[in-house]
Amino acid sequence: MNAMPPRNTPGSAYNFAYLDEATKRMIRRAILKALAIPGHQIPFGAREMPLPYGWGTGGIQVTAAILGPRDVLKVIDQGADDTTNAVSIRAFFAKVAGIATTTRTAEATIIQTRHRIPERPLTEGQVMVFQVPMPEPLFRLEPRLAETRRLHALGDYSLAQVKLYEDIAKQGEAGTSYNHPVMVAGRYLMSPSPIPGFDNPKLHNSPAIMLFGAGREKKIYAVPPYTAVESLDFDDHPFRPMRAPHACSACGSTTSYLDEIVADDQGGRIYVCSDTDHCRENQTP
Amino acid sequence: MYVAVKGGEAAIEAAHAWLAERRRGDAALPALSPEQIEQQLGLAVDRVMAEGSCYDRGLAALAIQQARGDLIEAAFLLRAYRNTLSRFAACEPVDTGAMRVQRRISATYKDLPGGQVLGPTFDYTHRLLDFALAAEGIAAPQEAEASEAPMPRVTELLAREGLMARDAPDDGAPPPDLTREPLPFPTPRALRLQSLARGDEGFLLGMGYSTQRGYGNAHPFVAELRMGEVEVILAPPELGFAVSIGDVTVTECQMVNQFAGSATTPPQFTRGYGLTMGHGERKAMAMALVDRALMAPDLGEDATAPAQQAEFVLLHADNVEATGFVEHLKLPHHVDFQSELEKIRSIRARWEEKA
Amino acid sequence: MKPGFSDPVFGAQSGFAALMNAMARPGRIQDCNALHEPPPGLDPAAAAALLTLADAETPLWTDAEGEARDWIAFHTGAPLVEDVARAQFLLATRAMPALASVDLGTDETPQDSATLIVQVATLDDASGWRLTGPGIQHEHRLTVTGLPADFAVQWARNRTHFPRGVDVVLCAGTRLAGLPRTTRITEDR
Numbered sequence: 001m002n003a004m005p006p007r008n009t010p011g012s013a014y015n016f017a018y019l020d021e022a023t024k025r026m027i028r029r030a031i032l033k034a035l036a037i038p039g040h041q042i043p044f045g046a047r048e049m050p051l052p053y054g055w056g057t058g059g060i061q062v063t064a065a066i067l068g069p070r071d072v073l074k075v076i077d078q079g080a081d082d083t084t085n086a087v088s089i090r091a092f093f094a095k096v097a098g099i100a101t102t103t104r105t106a107e108a109t110i111i112q113t114r115h116r117i118p119e120r121p122l123t124e125g126q127v128m129v130f131q132v133p134m135p136e137p138l139f140r141l142e143p144r145l146a147e148t149r150r151l152h153a154l155g156d157y158s159l160a161q162v163k164l165y166e167d168i169a170k171q172g173e174a175g176t177s178y179n180h181p182v183m184v185a186g187r188y189l190m191s192p193s194p195i196p197g198f199d200n201p202k203l204h205n206s207p208a209i210m211l212f213g214a215g216r217e218k219k220i221y222a223v224p225p226y227t228a229v230e231s232l233d234f235d236d237h238p239f240r241p242m243r244a245p246h247a248c249s250a251c252g253s254t255t256s257y258l259d260e261i262v263a264d265d266q267g268g269r270i271y272v273c274s275d276t277d278h279c280r281e282n283q284t285p
Numbered sequence: 286m287y288v289a290v291k292g293g294e295a296a297i298e299a300a301h302a303w304l305a306e307r308r309r310g311d312a313a314l315p316a317l318s319p320e321q322i323e324q325q326l327g328l329a330v331d332r333v334m335a336e337g338s339c340y341d342r343g344l345a346a347l348a349i350q351q352a353r354g355d356l357i358e359a360a361f362l363l364r365a366y367r368n369t370l371s372r373f374a375a376c377e378p379v380d381t382g383a384m385r386v387q388r389r390i391s392a393t394y395k396d397l398p399g400g401q402v403l404g405p406t407f408d409y410t411h412r413l414l415d416f417a418l419a420a421e422g423i424a425a426p427q428e429a430e431a432s433e434a435p436m437p438r439v440t441e442l443l444a445r446e447g448l449m450a451r452d453a454p455d456d457g458a459p460p461p462d463l464t465r466e467p468l469p470f471p472t473p474r475a476l477r478l479q480s481l482a483r484g485d486e487g488f489l490l491g492m493g494y495s496t497q498r499g500y501g502n503a504h505p506f507v508a509e510l511r512m513g514e515v516e517v518i519l520a521p522p523e524l525g526f527a528v529s530i531g532d533v534t535v536t537e538c539q540m541v542n543q544f545a546g547s548a549t550t551p552p553q554f555t556r557g558y559g560l561t562m563g564h565g566e567r568k569a570m571a572m573a574l575v576d577r578a579l580m581a582p583d584l585g586e587d588a589t590a591p592a593q594q595a596e597f598v599l600l601h602a603d604n605v606e607a608t609g610f611v612e613h614l615k616l617p618h619h620v621d622f623q624s625e626l627e628k629i630r631s632i633r634a635r636w637e638e639k640a
Numbered sequence: 641m642k643p644g645f646s647d648p649v650f651g652a653q654s655g656f657a658a659l660m661n662a663m664a665r666p667g668r669i670q671d672c673n674a675l676h677e678p679p680p681g682l683d684p685a686a687a688a689a690l691l692t693l694a695d696a697e698t699p700l701w702t703d704a705e706g707e708a709r710d711w712i713a714f715h716t717g718a719p720l721v722e723d724v725a726r727a728q729f730l731l732a733t734r735a736m737p738a739l740a741s742v743d744l745g746t747d748e749t750p751q752d753s754a755t756l757i758v759q760v761a762t763l764d765d766a767s768g769w770r771l772t773g774p775g776i777q778h779e780h781r782l783t784v785t786g787l788p789a790d791f792a793v794q795w796a797r798n799r800t801h802f803p804r805g806v807d808v809v810l811c812a813g814t815r816l817a818g819l820p821r822t823t824r825i826t827e828d829r
Binding site: 014020043044045046047048049050052053054055057077078079082083084085087088091114115116133143144145146171172173175177178179194195196197198216218219242243244257258259260274 | 293294296297361364365367369464467468469470596600605606608616618620621624626627628631632635636
């Protein structure tokens with residue numbers, strides 16, 4: 001019976017994937033409505049997780065609500081599987097759900113991410129789960145949530161358009177280089193999470209399901225597969241994704257997003273792929 | 286090749302080991318026990334229970350020890366634990382009027398039924414470091430008795446005279462739960478008080494203080510501040526009668542404020558309310574000030590000061606949320622920073638062309 | 641009374657996987673066979689959908705009667721309501737309530753709208769309606785038997801309220817398909 005406390009997974013003090021079943025149901029209901037209203041932020045009763053707010057508690061709750069025993073989970077932070085927070089979240093799910101994990105994008109059924117979308121094109125069997133710090137795309141322009149909720153209802157995004165117009169007038173291009181807002185299915189302005197603008201085009205018409213979880217701000221939103229996702233821009237100033245104009249010093253890629261690394265105290269720089277799995281694949285003959 | 290900010294499981298494990306060593310400190314000294322913390326650092330335990338929203342002195346003491354005395358970290362540990370507990374029922378509202386009072390003061394009357402009870406307070410101590418404490422340890426105190434005298438609430442005395450705004454009566458609806466639903470705006474008072482009750486003492490203190498300094502139109506008086514034990518009563522429908530499941534210590538502050546009245550409401554006093562788990566006077570008082578400040582829009586008062594903005598106050602009062610988001614800036618952000626680098630280089634190049 | 645999921649945790653997870661894919665890929669038929677012994681009158685997919693999503697926090701309307709109704713009340717714990725407009729979930733086993741009669745949410749809170757689960761006779765995605773919209777690359781086809789004759793007309797009206805609107809889950813046997821409010825239905829002439 002759904003009202004009863006759930007059973008625990010054998011051998012664990014916690015329920016499968018940590019969250020209790022009532023919490024999973026609440027999150028699942030939010031995810032279904034999020035998919036039905038692409039780009040609209042759904043408030044949800046985010047729980048206190050055993051990891052700090054800001055470390056991906058929203059993404060973790062979404063992953064926990066969708067994860068099944070046959071899923072293969074990949075966790076990346078800054079594109080890399082071996083960054084400390086990615087290691088920590090992957091270990092958390094290995095511990096509380098006992099599921100298989102991978103560093104290979106191609107093998108993953110769920111990819112939880114902070115700040116990147118993998119370079120390798122996603123497929124229909126995959127779900128991306130984004131960790132979101134500030135889900136409201138207008139928050140720098142209008143911090144009051146009651147007001148932004150009204151603007152979303154009206155589809156009034158003039159604040160964002162005026163800001164973009166002023167940026168272009170003053171400095172010749174958009175001021176945002178990451179977390180650049182997108183229009184979803186022509187209706188809702190959405191924060192793509194702090195991914196670099198370089199990754200924005202990967203959201204457009206992707207075969208994968210894109211889920212976004214903001215734990216501290218208690219919002220879930222989604223982009224279904226094959227949905228129009230357009231970066232906010234003007235016809236005469238089209239959105240321009242940017243990357244460092246160099247080749248990866250490890251795999252030689254000239255198309256991937258690069259980390260710039262200070263190599264010496266003379267100001268020398270080297271560039272390597274931010275997506276560690278992509279770089280590995282490129283280096284494999 | 287040097288690769289920045291990447292570390293694996295080994296690095297994390299080493300960090301945890303180092304943390305454990307620091308926690309223990311000098312091994313030549315005896316280790317603390319959670320029992321000692323619970324008994325001898327009781328006000329820290331109270332604060333962690335309040336901000337951790339979980340009344341368990343033993344677990345709060347353990348959390349303080351595990352957190353090396355970092356009280357926000359301890360509150361976080363307690364909350365994460367609390368979140369895994371099953372919910373069986375909601376208790377009946379605690380009756381602070383029937384409190385077994387250890388401390389009770391009113392600033393609005395010189396004397397009143399039940400009297401002024403100073404209780405265990407720092408108020409009249411001289412803040413001189415007590416070197417004897419270090420040399421001789423803490424002397425065993427005399428057993429203090431909780432007061433059994435009936436102590437009517439001061440605000441009730443005012444209400445009988447028609448001078449105190451009545452709060453909305455209990456409509457019998459199940460209480461909303463801040464930890465299960467996201468906070469709505471505008472926020473019902475029950476949720477607002479829940480949010481303030483678990484809010485950061487320092488944040489609320491600063492907010493409350495600001496209302497006294499002209500940011501918000503406050504004329505507060507402490508009608509009553511009381512601390513003591515109250516009974517927690519559970520009335521499960523399947524049982525058909527109420528049972529006491531134990532006592533908890535709480536601190537309650539009722540702060541009265543003048544209200545000029547409006548076309549429909551006569552001039553009267555209004556009440557700011559503060560209630561916190563354990564002994565936490567500063568918190569209860571600050572909470573009462575902020576609660577009253579947040580009534581401004583409902584009373585038709587100007588709401589221009591920070592403490593009167595519900596979104597601003599309630600969304601920034603939670604120290605577990607706040608510390609997470611501030612401290613998350615420690616996490617690698619090099620992907621975003623890289624895009625900022627490219628952006629600033631691009632804008633800079635255009636600027637130099639023009640110059 | 642018939643049992644619920646033989647494994648509450650993984651039953652609900654697999655039920656949800658079917659529902660999520662159904663909502664994400666409108667009209668694509670998903671297998672949903674996590675519930676082995678539904679009560680008489682309920683399809684396995686429809687009963688599993690309710691077990692997966694409904695609980696004490698979700699007012700539920702259904703026209704199911706007798707054992708099926710008792711089963712729903714017991715296993716979900718959801719408060720059963722008579723008023724269609726007050727339900728967060730609706731399960732229609734016979735005549736479907738009019739789409740316009742359920743809660744469509746508000747412009748600020750369109751997520752508060754109802755989800756309507758309809759047991760239909762058959763689902764076939766080889767031919768029939770042409771579905772387009774988010775979640776669909778080019779078009780999906782869907783033939784449904786057992787819906788009101790004017791369903792497509794009701795649906796077209798539902799779409800005009802966007803972002804308000806009801807979302808529909810169609811269930812037949814152990815199969816289900818989703819129609820989120822964004823989906824456009826074109827009938828072949």
